[in-house]
Amino acid sequence: MFDIAVIGGGASGMMAAIWAAESGAKVALIEKNQKLGKKLLITGKGRCNLTQENFTKDTLLDDLGRSGKFLFSALAKFGVEDTKEFFKAEGVNLKTERGGRVFPYSDSAEDILTALRKRLATNKVIVIRNNKIVSIQVKDNLIQSLSTKKGEILAKQFILCTGGKSYSGTGSTGDGYSWAEQFGHSVIEPEPALTPIRANDKWIEFVVGLTLKNVKLSVVQNNKVQDERFGDMLFTHIGVSGPIVLDMSKKVGELMKKKAKVHLSIDLKPTLTFDALDKRIQRDFQKYQNKQFKNSLEDLFPQRLIPVMIRLSKINMEKKVNKVTKEERQNLVKLTKNLIVSVTELVGFGQAIVTSGGIDLKEVDSQTTNSRKIKNLYLAGEVLDLDGPTGGYNLQICWSTGFLAGVSAAAAFKKEQGKEQED
Structure with missing residues (x-):
């Protein structure tokens, strides 16, 4: 007893x-x-x-x-x-x-x-x-x-x-x-x-193991931000993980349970407004004006993310920086402030x-x-x-x-x- x-x-x-x-x-x-x-x-x-x-x-x-x-x-x-x-x-x-x-x-x-x-x-x-x-x-x-x-x-x-x-x-x-x-x-x-999130974006396979620091992550449903976190995240072989993803997973699960279509949005430069980032990129383009577009982004993104951003921006990688149009440049700004991750499911209890x-x-x-x-x-x-x-x-x-x-x-x-x- x-x-x-x-x-x-x-x-x-x-x-x-x-x-x-x-x-x-x-x-x-x-x-x-x-x-x-x-x-x-x-x-x-x-x-x-x-x-x-x-x-x-x-x-x-x-x-x-x-x-x-x-x-x-x-x-x-x-x-x-x-x-x-x-x-x-x-x-x-x-x-x-x-x-x-x-x-x-x-x-x-x-x-x-x-x-x-x-x-x-x-x-x-x-x-x-x-x-x-x-x-x-x-x-x-x-x-x-x-x-x-x-x-x-x-x-x-x-x-x-x-x-x-x-x-x-x-x-x-x-x-x-x-x-x-x-x-x-x-x-x-x-x-x-506090679980990783599965995603089916093909580009993620090129950045597996890459950690993004000091970014903003938002969960979006019907064009409305439902939750957001600032901090670090990680790309994995099945999708995304890391502190802010884990913290966000509960909200993602709640929305998906309601059969809501949701996605994640990564702001790679959360401390800069659209206009401030546009000016920053213009300065970089001025600095690298005689280089090809593919060689002008090293000050802006982690090395392993650059090929992905080039592909998603749809700007010809061989184009000289001084030939990039204002519309193309501003599309790059939009992409940097809103990198979309498609959500398929939470990883689960395991x-x-x-x-x-x-x-x-x-x-x-x-x-x-x-x-x-x-x-x-x-x-x-x-x-x-x-x-x-x-x-x-x-x-x-x-x-x-x-x-x-x-x-x-x-x-x-x-x-x-x-x-x-x-x-």
């Missing part, structure tokens, strides 16, 4: 187990994989962007939209500075990079996982690996026990941290959603978020960084993460209908909700234990 059983050994589950045990409870952490934190090891391309300096209570609504309100308590009780102090206390040196992204100084996610495992051991958490839950027994709105392939597990309080469906190869298969529905919870349909959707937040107490359906159940991490942009936001959601679930479940256990002793 355990005081608290935590289901799922990812970021939120490990944090919940640590803080429940730190509060004095006897805790079991149940993980169906052979190893804890499988997904954690691949976050940030293995570097682990563990939090975001600019993620505060004041920015919640901007960062997460309406669902941000739910995180007020969790972030107030365990915020960015608490996360940094937690890992520093375990000997992990941290660094902050552009955009407020925080990484281990070693650039190794393994250091973050080692710190968590160390703290689990210090707090004597019983970790049961390679153990799949077969069913969960509920009676009178209370979880009674867990039936697992290694036998029955009994506890007084339970914390569900099974994650979403993103990076499904790591074991995130959405188990928690079906259990939550059995308990009477509503589940907002899970969708892949490569999605997080899941959008999950257990309806209206059915969870934001002060404690306690289920409003099951008295002795707490919920944390990606299983909830919470997701943020790239840059460390989503892991901070896991740390904050994991902490709150752990201390709240421990407090509930102690309260129940006190009542039993009085009786």
